[in-house]
Amino acid sequence: MQSILEISGLTKIYAGGFTALESVDLNITQGEIFALLGPNGAGKTTLIGAVCGLVKPTSGTIKAFGHDLSRDWRPARARIGLVPQELATDMFEAVWRAVSYSRGLFGLAPDAAKIEEILRSLSLWDKRDEQIRNLSGGMKRRVLIAKALAHEPELLFLDEPTAGVDVELRRDMWRLIGKLREGGTTVILTTHYIEEAEEMADRVGIIREGRILMVDEKSAMMARLGRTEALIELAQPLAEIPPVLSAFPLSLTDGGRQLCYRGGDGTGKGKEEVANLTKALVHADIDFTGIDIHESSLEDIFVDLVEERA
Amino acid sequence: MGFNFRGAWSIYTREIMRALRTVFQSILAPVLTTSLYFIVFGAAIGSRMEAVDGVSYGAFIVPGLLLLTLLSESTSNASFGIYMPRFTGTIYELLSAPVGVAETLVGFVGAAATKSLILATIILTTATVFVDYEIAHPVLAIGYIMLVAAAFSLFGFILGIWADSFERLGIIPQLFLVPLTFLGGTFYSIDMLPEPWGTIAMFNPIVYLVNGLRWTFYGSSDVNIWVSFGLTVGFLAICVGVITFIFRTGWRLRS
Ligand SMILES: Nc1ncnc2c1ncn2[C@@H]1O[C@H](COP(=O)(O)OP(=O)(O)O)[C@@H](O)[C@H]1O
Ligand SMILES: [Mg+2]
Helix, strand or coil: CCEEEEEEEEEEECCCCCEEEEEEEEEEECCCEEEEECCCCCCHHHHHHHHHCCCCCCEEEEEECCEECCCCHHHHHCCEEEECCCCCCCCCCEHHHHHHHHHHHCCCCCCHHHHHHHHHHCCCHHHCCCEHHHCCHHHHHHHHHHHHHCCCCCEEEEECCCCCCCHHHHHHHHHHHHHHHHCCCEEEEEECCHHHHHHHCCEEEEEECCEEEEEEEHHHHHHHHCCEEEEEEECCCCCCCCHHHCCCCEEEEHHHCEEEEEECCCCCHHHHHHHHHHHHHHHCCCCEEEEEEEECCHHHHHHHHHHHHC | CCCCHHHHHHHHHHHHHHHHHCHHHHHHHHHHHHHHHHHHHHHHHHHHCCCECCECHHHHHHHHHHHHHHHHHHHHHHHHHHHHHHHHCCHHHHHHCCCCHHHHHHHHHHHHHHHHHHHHHHHHHHHHHHCCCCCCCHHHHHHHHHHHHHHHHHHHHHHHHHCCCHHHHHHHHHHHHHHHHHHHHHCCCHHHCCCCHHHHHCCCHHHHHHHHHHHHHHCCCCCCHHHHHHHHHHHHHHHHHHHHHHHHHCCCCCC
């Protein structure tokens, strides 16, 4: 697959001396949905800003569609769209005008049918003549998305698209991103809702304190760092783990009343092992009253990773 | 991809529409103010004043008053035009779009200058109601008005990027432009000033602008018309230079 965004050695030190990005390398392939995952202040918005021309990189290079952005930014920017994190709109402008303006600003001829299609897909059609200040927060965010889509970008940045939005909009977002993916648009989104990354992304990058800790296919990341956790409630407390169970990664919790299994790799190997474990328990005549088994989510992985490196 | 015509045009039309939305502030208010000057100084007081350089007093003050409005409106329109997106955060879109210094200037400064020209037309038409005047060099007058409108729109644009509060946005026009224009020979000929004020007045750049415009109206002025013209073009060139530098470095635009 073709690389449409190549970031190498990107460092950003803000005027006050704060290092927001430290030698970031990142490659984005055409057509993928990439989730940039990181806690507040990790540098996600700075990274997007550097690509979109809002932030001056201190050093490093950014290439989009093969153009070096420090020199050849014009043709590259025409193909990139940005939905910012903050709600920033011209309050007195009508929705239709605002979206048409964005299209023109990016150098495209007016296309009423295209604008209508975008507005309809975001449930904004009925509000097209409304001044933006009369819209709710969620609707304003939809307008920002519509503006970013108005020039039919091939690469779309969504900075925390679902932070503080209602369930309905979040669902619409998923639908929209799904549709964009089908249309071949590359999407880079930032989020700290891990379920979001888990649900939508093809690849996930984890960023913390200006450094990319890890970038991988979502499934590979799950396989590498995923864990199966099983909590087995014992009928009688145990003082220590019996030797017959020493092959399993176990620990005793809750004063010996609970046997805790942590293992596997996110591919299903863990479940198999838990099944074997229960058989071994029956065989060793250790009675149990309940089993709670679950796969650790990307969230757990994320928390682990961030804590591990802290 | 060279100059983004559609981008520049989009900014331009949007700015013009913004003015239409606030037609009272952008057109009616300045016209009303200027009309009051014409009534008081042109019609009421002017009829009792001697002619200056063979021009009736009412007519004499027309170019200066026009310039007063042109300077403050061009400056405030352009400064507001770029300050608002910075203030509300909508500038992100401009910065992320394929528009550079050329498109931005054509869009914002072009729109501000256009508004000033419309205003100038209305003011000159209004003036005919209160005073009798004729324009000796109409083509040069139009050219000079356009030049001044463009130069001060550029200046306003710089102001709008420099300002980090509404107070600062208003302070330059209030504190410098208005006084300098009043003292710049709008209501009198520099000859009429006693020394040393006559010499001091020559250090006020607005004197050259007022007299440049007055020359295109009545064919006479206190200063050499070429000096006026040269200063205006020079000022415009400096502003373009500063704006190009601002865009190149991203000063106050990109963090
Ligand atoms: N303009 C700025 N000047 C100085 N520091 C900044 C600026 N913008 C962001 N920062 C700092 O850079 C860090 C990263 O910010 P940001 O990229 O917004 O993080 P995120 O989007 O991941 O929450 C934060 O600590 C923030 O305070
Ligand atoms: Mg952010």
